[in-house]
Amino acid sequence: MESHSHIFEIKDISYSYPGGKTVLENFSFTLHHGQKAGLIGHNGSGKTTLLHLLMGLLVPTAGTIHILGEKMESEKDFKAIRPKLGFVFQNADDQLFSPTVLEDVAFGPLNLGKSPKEARDIAMNTLEALDLKGFEKRISYKLSGGEKKLVSIATVLAMDPEVLLLDEPTTGLDMETREHIIQILNDLDKSFLIVSHEYDFLARTTRDFFGMQKGKILYYGDSSALHTHTHIHPLGDAPHRHNGHETHDHEDGPDHAHDGHIHTHGDHDTRD
Ligand SMILES: Nc1ncnc2c1ncn2[C@@H]1O[C@H](COP(=O)(O)OP(=O)(O)O)[C@@H](O)[C@H]1O
Ligand SMILES: [Mg+2]
Numbered sequence: 001m002e003s004h005s006h007i008f009e010i011k012d013i014s015y016s017y018p019g020g021k022t023v024l025e026n027f028s029f030t031l032h033h034g035q036k037a038g039l040i041g042h043n044g045s046g047k048t049t050l051l052h053l054l055m056g057l058l059v060p061t062a063g064t065i066h067i068l069g070e071k072m073e074s075e076k077d078f079k080a081i082r083p084k085l086g087f088v089f090q091n092a093d094d095q096l097f098s099p100t101v102l103e104d105v106a107f108g109p110l111n112l113g114k115s116p117k118e119a120r121d122i123a124m125n126t127l128e129a130l131d132l133k134g135f136e137k138r139i140s141y142k143l144s145g146g147e148k149k150l151v152s153i154a155t156v157l158a159m160d161p162e163v164l165l166l167d168e169p170t171t172g173l174d175m176e177t178r179e180h181i182i183q184i185l186n187d188l189d190k191s192f193l194i195v196s197h198e199y200d201f202l203a204r205t206t207r208d209f210f211g212m213q214k215g216k217i218l219y220y221g222d223s224s225a226l227h228t229h230t231h232i233h234p235l236g237d238a239p240h241r242h243n244g245h246e247t248h249d250h251e252d253g254p255d256h257a258h259d260g261h262i263h264t265h266g267d268h269d270t271r272d
Pocket of ligand 1: 017045048050
């Protein structure tokens with residue numbers, strides 16, 4: 001057990017892309033040790049930008065980032081901490097670059113200083129633990145989209161990170177792979193932060209969720225509420241109809257709960 005209770009603690013972060021508009025302004029966010037959280041938000045609300053800031057791939061213009069108790073002040077700090085952060089890119093082609101699956105999954109452990117034999121063993125064990133035995137000889141770029149995503153998760157888990165960051169892990173996946181990923185995440189004894197616009201997926205994999213809009217956290221709730229109480233509107237800002245029932249207009253703002261319940265739009269809303 002780590003002595004620090006926060007995996008990520010970011011305070012008053014601001015970020016603008018060069019020549020672009022401000023994406024995050026005075027943004028604060030904490031992920032506790034052991035927390036399994038989801039982050040939901042419209043396209044363009046800044047979710048991927050947040051993940052890239054947490055990984056040190058982008059540098060904030062203001063504010064502070066602490067990771068695992070360490071203050072991140074330079075690329076050197078991120079370089080030291082990055083192996084503990086398992087980042088699953090939205091696009092698996094950004095993750096896989098070796099000829100074979102075995103080489104891709106062994107790459108992280110090798111990079112961490114394991115011997116070729118140790119790295120191979122870790123890779124084989126990781127593939128087996130994820131029910132991907134037999135994939136080791138496959139050609140990475142020839143895998144299907146779903147297989148690439150599963151192997152991407154294997155490349156990250158092979159490094160035994162302290163936390164997993166997943167950016168839209170279910171985009172474009174078939175149901176079978178989606179179920180496989182849900183099972184992997186549920187069996188995992190690690191903290192994670194999943195960016196997704198799929199409420200149902202988050203309800204089944206996370207315990208808490210954050211609703212993000214225009215670079216701000218507008219909502220924080222318990223994912224279990226996503227299971228049965230149908231509707232949340234961290235995002236809805238236009239009148240719309242729920243499952244053929246009543247129509248609400250949201251004069252009370254984009255983020256609210258009805259009767260104390262959380263409301264989701266199911267799969268038929270217009271996000272994305
Ligand atoms: N490389 C970039 N250069 C300039 N603007 C960008 C870049 N990447 C994203 N943006 C802009 O930043 C905002 C947030 O993007 P992003 O973090 O990708 O949102 P999300 O992941 O929530 O869809 C959007 O307005 C997007 O157009
Ligand atoms: Mg994104």
